[in-house]
Amino acid sequence: MQELVLLFDASIFRRPDFARVWSLASAKLTYLQIGYITQLMVIEVLSPTVAPNQSPSHILPHVFPNIHKLCLSVDYISNTMINIISNALIHLTHLELRDQPIIEPGIAFDLTDEGLQLINQHGRLKHLSLIRSQEFNPTFFRRVTDQGILFMADCCTNMESICLAGFCQVTDTGFKTLLHACTNLYKLNIFNGTRMTDLVFHDMHATSLSLTLVSLRCCNLLTNSAVLQLALNMDLNVLDFRDSRKIGDKALHAISKLPKLRTLLLDGTDVTDLGLSYLQKGTQSSLHKLSIRGCKRLTCKCVSSIFNSGSNRGLRELDLSNLPNLTNGGVLFLAKNRIPLVDLRMRQCPLIGDTSVMALASMTMADGDRWHGSSLRSLDLYNCGGISKLAFQWLKKPYFPGLRWLGVAASMNHELVDSLALNRPFLNLMTRGEELRTDKWDNLDDIYMHDYEEVDELEQWIFQEDENMTDDDLDDADVNDDDDDDYADGYGDVEAEYE
Template sequence: MFDVSFSLRHDFARVWALASEKLTSLEIGYVSSVMVTELLSPNFELPQSANRIQPSILPNIHKLSLSVDYITDAMVGTISKGLTSLTHLDLRDAPLIEPRVTFDLTNSGLQLINQHGKLKHLSLVRSQEFLFSYFKRVNDLGLLLLADKCEKMESIFLGGFCRVTDTGFKTILHSCSTLYKLRVSHGTQLTDLVFHDISATSLSLTHVSLRRCTLLTNHAVTNLASNKDLKVLDLRDCRNLGNEALRAIGNLHNLKTLLLDGSDISDLGLSYLRPRVISSLITLSVRGCKKLTDKCISALFDGSSKLALQELDLSNLPNLSDNGVLLLARSRIPLLELRMRQCPLIGDTSVVVLASMLVDEERWHGNCLRLLDLFNCGGITAVAFRWLKKPYFPRLRWLGVTGCVNRDTVDALARSRPFLHVSCHGEELGAEQWDTGDDFHMHDYDEMDELEQWLQEGDYESGDEEMVEAENVAEAME
């Protein structure tokens, strides 16, 4: 790992001219598109020098992932022509200003992709990080030209193609017969019609993400659910989706990840996930689903057998209270990650309940949780921090709280638990939420955690009155 942003353009090319031919995968967090083009250009020369630099074109690179200032036709063409073994191409840009035509991706650039016919995974994303910008010079014709070169494509991610309509997206679905991962974000013109006849295709989709495709309705999800092998379904910010969509999803018994942030679902809708789907789910997010109440917990988990659920996001639910957390604790689900940020009715009682939670008779209090996000929860006071101290939550690695509650208390907690990352500025905990790849995300924790250290040192005994109180709370929950 090193920072290429301080490199001069010619120095950058010289460094990579020395790269091993055995290199098969390259990821650069940020580099200018001009530097990429010059790196791979066989005719690049240093100015004021008679010695021609012949940069290595990295002949054995199979996977290339770049974050650039602009995705341009010139860069895409140079990559596609020069990297003859490329099977995975992941390009993301984040423009600071609206790009001119010479510094943008057009229909012509899409036609240059996959010149050697080996590409299986393609990702082209325009990020909205600095500017609400889109690929305004790409339309349905561009996707038609792309589809002609991508018959063997297995995974496609298209983000920010605001001028592409149902015609363009359907062309991809009907041309790429081996496609099993489809991701579209900010598909402002994508409607239900794209999936109207998807059951008539030979596709067997396992991963589908349609984030911020705001024109989609329940009909699209009903048609998508004909792919019974779906494992990942990301429908974040599809605000027109309601309970009928959940009724269709309820038949996907192989589903592992379900993200429904900002949708119009209710407590009744979540009950459609029981029993088939909820028993297989590992990750569930209902962040910002305003209609949900405490009853959504019982709708999901009442009467369910042993569950595999590890990550649950209940953030930004104005009607979720401590009573809902009590119901969650009674279900004894061995959660690793629980997010409840921006819930005004969540308070100290929730922390006490979670600290007292026993997953089974042989596990320590609250020991399963690795991540707990309580940022800006309305009822959290300094009292809750007594229950965040040793010996409670011994496996906790990430904690989100509001620092202004008691900054001295927050700092003291961080000092007393060196294994714990305490965040009080509102940032998402761990890696970027749900956006690390097509598969569901699992945090990578250190080999030894705090509980293991305490047991090794014989230091897990506590005579605090709080431990007695915790046991009383646990008994009261039974």
């Protein structure tokens, strides 16, 4: 066994027993991920130990002698734990640590400048992620300053990807040092860079970096000027500026010239319909995923701004959630133009209603295609203002035959949701506001559908014998036939309104 992923809370085990178990771990293990573990348990497992009935000088070999990648979620990231990990795991190339402090940690349990100096003691580290989560409390790495980043940069010059979240005391000096010292860097992820400004990127042309992924989330001092400099990296394929509120249309004008861009995340930024229209140019053949969730300046015309004149036909994932001005007319545009989306998210849109569901259910993807809504695999309608009983009838078979994930609110529609679950047993229903889990890295979609990949749900309906149909199935078909008249009226009304 070379990989081991434990998603449970390891802290429920008694600490002495836990350390003893790991002494039996396979020496071939190269990748270890643990869902949650205390930093004291990590220290005990990795600390040198004396063999039973032996002299103190007889130290047992380290556990995990061949670990290359370590991913841990802990209570606190501390200097002691960093030192133990960096010293004990001599082959480590990937280190991902995330902590979730309930209260602000004391200095003995926190990461400081000295702790960053202890990273990469064996010089093999290429991928580093240090994240202080704010899930329970708005805490930061308050004891790490630019000096600590300078220490880390000196011993991490071969770094290829860096993710830092919660470093509120680090300024332009520290971040800029990383960019200039790590000449092999191609992935940069900064979250809550509260003191990062455009100056970090103003001389990007002076570096030899060839960045492919840049994520600058909740960096509210950044403006369009930073994006103009980042866009000099023509190999960029992922850009994430979520909740960086000063990023706007000028940034999109520069981004539109990136020929390889596949993922663009703009949630909560200052972009407008005009800015989105710039994406019809350079990115139209490459863009695969676009998220504009919560961009308050967007109107219903944002959809046509993205897809007008046949542009961005390669787009497969679109997030339009939390847009107060998005109406059924925008969804009608998607249906009329047969946009082949596989992932559409419109949660928390108060003006989206039954007509949007009917339009998506009735769209066909090609001339002569008699199956409806055939491209969507995930659809998020959670807490949309106009969803009623009528929409649930159009979410049943034979509509949306490829749908695997659906987000709806169950608070007022428990019976309808239960009926839909019985009607579509292969559908993952998310009814409490959870995000749809369709990310490849989660692997949940593949696991859930493993037994059904050979025969699609639609194929099962096609091959089902008429005599096996139940009375309930026939009743559903009758309801759908009755709803066709209602849909025709609503569809026509929205089409007239939109035009």
